[in-house]
Amino acid sequence: MRIRILQNRITPMGFSIEKYLREKRIAIESTLNRLLHSPKKYPPIIHQAMRYAVFGKGKRLRPILLIAAAEACGGKASDVLPAACAIEMIHTYSLIHDDLPAIDDDDYRRGKLSCHKKFGEAMAILAGDALLTRAFEVLSQMRFPKDKVLQAKVIAQITQAIGTEGMLGGQVEDIQSLSSPTQVQREKKLSYIHSHKTAALINVALKVGAILAGASRGELKALDKYGRSFGLAFQITDDILDKKEKRELTYPRIHGLKTSREKVKRLIKSAKVPLKGFKKRGEFLKKLIDCFVESRI
Amino acid sequence: MRIRILQNRITPMGFSIEKYLREKRIAIESTLNRLLHSPKKYPPIIHQAMRYAVFGKGKRLRPILLIAAAEACGGKASDVLPAACAIEMIHTYSLIHDDLPAIDDDDYRRGKLSCHKKFGEAMAILAGDALLTRAFEVLSQMRFPKDKVLQAKVIAQITQAIGTEGMLGGQVEDIQSLSSPTQVQREKKLSYIHSHKTAALINVALKVGAILAGASRGELKALDKYGRSFGLAFQITDDILDKKEKRELTYPRIHGLKTSREKVKRLIKSAKVPLKGFKKRGEFLKKLIDCFVESRI
Secondary structure, eight states, X not given: OHHHHHHTTBOTTSOBHHHHHHHHHHXXXXXXXXXXXXXXXXXXXXXXXXHHHHTSSOOOHHHHHHXXXXXXXXXXXXXXXXXXHHHHHHHHHHHHHHHSTTTTOOSEETTEEOHHHHHOHHHHHHHHHHHHHHHHHHHHHOOOOSOHHHHHHHHHHHHHHHSTTTHHHHHHXXXXXXXXXXXXXXXXXXXXXXXXXXXXXXXXXXXXHHHHTTOOHHHHHHHHHHHXXXXXXXXXXXXXXXXXXXXXXXXXXXXOHHHHHHHHHHHHHHHHGGGGGGGGGGHHHHHHHHHHTGGGO | OHHHHHHTTBXXXXXXXXXXXXXXXHHHHHHXXXXXXXXXXXXXXXXXXXXXXXXXXXXXXXXXHHHHHHHHTTOOHHHHHHHHHHHHHHHHHHHHHHHSTTTXXXXXXTTEEOHHHHHOHHHHHHHHHHHHHHHHXXXXXXXXXXXXXXXXXXXXXXXXXXXXXXXXXXXXXXXXXOSSOOHHHHXXXXXXXXXXXXXXXXXXXXXXXXXXXXXXXXXXXHHXXXXXXXXXXXXXXXXXXXXXXXXXXXXXXXXXXXXXXXXXXXXXXXHHGGGGGGGGGGHHHHHHHHHHTGGGO
């Protein structure tokens, strides 16, 4: 028994982070399964392609963050699950389109063939479109919250985070090359890509969880600070671990591996500071940094 | 004076359809101009690509139908303009993605080079994504109606019409070829494509205009009947006029040119029947069939 407790790194709440993640992932995947149309529904091929892309070896980081933020603000996971799944559908749409031959041209994703490799380019474009559309359908049909002003606010926040001022802006910047760039230009560009392409969706996941749980202004501000540090730490860690040689602009390439590691460690610390106000309720958000960032570098 | 009146085909309301269309198009384009980000906004290239695709020689059929439906139900054009422009953004996104080399591979659209021919494939994919996202941003930020339940309902209706049960389903069906199809299979497939790929967006434009104007159930039902006949008549007319030899499945190819023309004429008649209840308010909806369908065949 003692060994099991140690293995599961019991938190002060008497609940292990591994068990927490496992439970959340099961809830997220069963909700995704319910919210996505049957693979037999006409025309079957598009629903099969959507499901294929969604049900890979995803970490489900963004929906987990959304749920953890809601819980930290006193909300219930079951209330925010549809919103969490909408965020995961949006994340998946962005991966499908990123992987296309015209963009990153990646053959593998989430441990298997990328969507266009499996279903062809046309179907991958449409499957991405369909996941983005379905995400907004889910968001517009949520029964919770009853307050429809909050619901419109949530949709507005998400569209801003994933549009040209957010994720899509970062994606555009990423595919545009600089002609004979200086070090400063490269640093600026990478910072723009990181804050828009990755951090924007991570941040809005936290914000939506908080809004739906009726968070105070102070709680929203604290989660925003946490999200900024978390998002950047997560991205730099991804860059450090990235085995692909394709990408020219990565944090380690610009700043070196040692500086990158130190930066991540500083970010982990600063991400935890704004969580103090949540007391015990913020425990899982703290643990999530350990799981998704610290344990990986 | 008499000549001018005749030229402008004055309606019983003492207002010519040409003037009506001109005014609506000006209002729609200036609202689109306001709702789309400046072409200088960072990163400029994506905003330029979005604007390039939106500001072609578009007929603005869908936003005009939305406004006309709202007016027929007693609403004001100025209240529904943002929703009308969101529909036009969605229509443009679908055209950009349809034209991509992996899908229809069209080099020209709206009288100029298609988006991917002008900005490259990667930027065209992202510009389409960005227009779809921006459309939902506009819909989620509408100040009218104050009733947010209606707003969520409008977003839900649109997502259903453009998802895999609507427009995207039609698009998927369109790119899938039948192996050694029978005449019945070809007819069935074409009917599915028409009702989903084109008619779904036309119908939801009318429905959204009506919902926002607080339409009665009877008015909604009448507009749905009108929309079904209008959408099919519009699509068959497009097929009749289509100069491209690429498409295998068109109404004239399956049913012959004569039958196609007769079908359009029958549809024009049946589209006008449900408008009777709107009395004078339905006048423009009637005239729109003449302009967008009857005058073209």
